[in-house]
Structure formats: C-alpha cells, structure tokens
Amino acid sequence: MNVLLKRVRRWTVFFIVGLVVSGATAIPVPTELQAAVRVLGEDLSANGFIPESMAVWLRTLRDGIRETSARAPFMFYGTDWLAFGHFMIALAFVGALRDPLRNRWLYQFGMIACAAVPIWAFVFGPIRGIPLWWRVIDASFGVIGFVPMWLCNRLIGRIESLKEGGQPGL
Numbered sequence: 779m780n781v782l783l784k785r786v787r788r789w790t791v792f793f794i795v796g797l798v799v800s801g802a803t804a805i806p807v808p809t810e811l812q813a814a815v816r817v818l819g820e821d822l823s824a825n826g827f828i829p830e831s832m833a834v835w836l837r838t839l840r841d842g843i844r845e846t847s848a849r850a851p852f853m854f855y856g857t858d859w860l861a862f863g864h865f866m867i868a869l870a871f872v873g874a875l876r877d878p879l880r881n882r883w884l885y886q887f888g889m890i891a892c893a894a895v896p897i898w899a900f901v902f903g904p905i906r907g908i909p910l911w912w913r914v915i916d917a918s919f920g921v922i923g924f925v926p927m928w929l930c931n932r933l934i935g936r937i938e939s940l941k942e943g944g945q946p947g948l
Contacts (some may be wrong), residue, residue: 779940786878786933789926793867793888794875796923801864804857835909867891874930882934895920897911914915 780887822836896917903913
C-alpha cells in the first residue's frame with residue numbers, strides 16, 4: 779500500500795510541477811517572444827527549418843505581441859490571471875499530495891478539467907483564428923495532464939480496495 783501511495787504522490791508532484799511551469803510561462807509573454815526571435819531569427823523560421831505555414835503564424839504572434847506591448851500592455855494582465863489560476867489549482871493539489879485518499883475528488887476534478895481542455899481549444903480556437911496545429915498543441919496539455927490524474931484516481935481505488943480487504947484491481 780505504501781508503494782501505491784508513493785506512486786500517487788509522485789504523479790501528483792508531476793501534475794503540480796506541470797501546472798506551475800505552465801502558469802509561469804503565461805506571465806512573461808513579451809520576454810518569451812524576444813527569446814524566440816533570438817533563437818529562431820526575426821522571421822521565426824529557424825533558417826527554413828520551421829514550415830512556412832507555421833512561421834507565418836509565429837510572425838503573426840510576434841507582430842500582435844509587439845503591438846499589444848506598445849499600445850496596450852495592460853492586456854497582458856489577462857495572462858497574469860491565467861498564471862494565477864494555474865498556481866491556485868496547483869496549490870489545491872497540495873491537499874491531494876498530503877492526503878490522496880481523503881482528497882480523491884481532486885483527481886476526479888483534474889480529469890474533468892483536463893478532458894475539457896481539448897474541447898475548449900477546439901471550440902474557441904477557430905473563433906479566435908488559431909491554426910489547427912496550435913490548437914492540437916493546446917489540447918495536448920489536457921491529454922498529458924489527464925494521464926497522471928487518471929493514474930492517481932485508479933491507484934487510490936486500489937488502495938481503498940486493499941484497505942477494505944478486497945483484491946487489488948488493476
């Protein structure tokens with residue numbers, strides 16, 4: 779049972795770290811753009827390594843971020859709040875880390891939230907003019923996040939079964 783709890787906690791830490799890193803990347807958007815330009819070049823094609831259709835989108839982002847930074851930097855306050863949301867959800871999972879069995883509902887909530895990410899990306903992406911390949915990347919965060927949530931929920935079920943004296947399920 780202790781081995782199973784350790785697995786749950788490891789997957790929970792993985793999920794928390796993923797939320798924190800993902801949230802942290804939402805704050806310095808103009809700085810990230812500058813780094814991308816330094817790495818990929820001003821045309822954001824990486825000397826032709828990146829397909830032109832992708833480079834066109836990256837240049838659209840570059841121009842939009844530059845224009846927003848110059849004319850309406852307050853718009854990035856929205857990404858600050860996006861980061862805040864990630865940090866607060868990560869903080870909630872500290873409760874699951876401390877007592878996974880009592881807080882199993884958090885893993886179930888996490889699965890629902892992660893399952894909603896692709897739906898959100900594919901509903902709002904076209905409305906906002908986001909290319910399909912970018913929406914697939916966004917959706918993948920939900921798919922990746924779902925895996926540890928599902929594993930934790932399943933492992934907790936096994937632990938509960940063992941505590942009740944039943945046979946452990948897979």
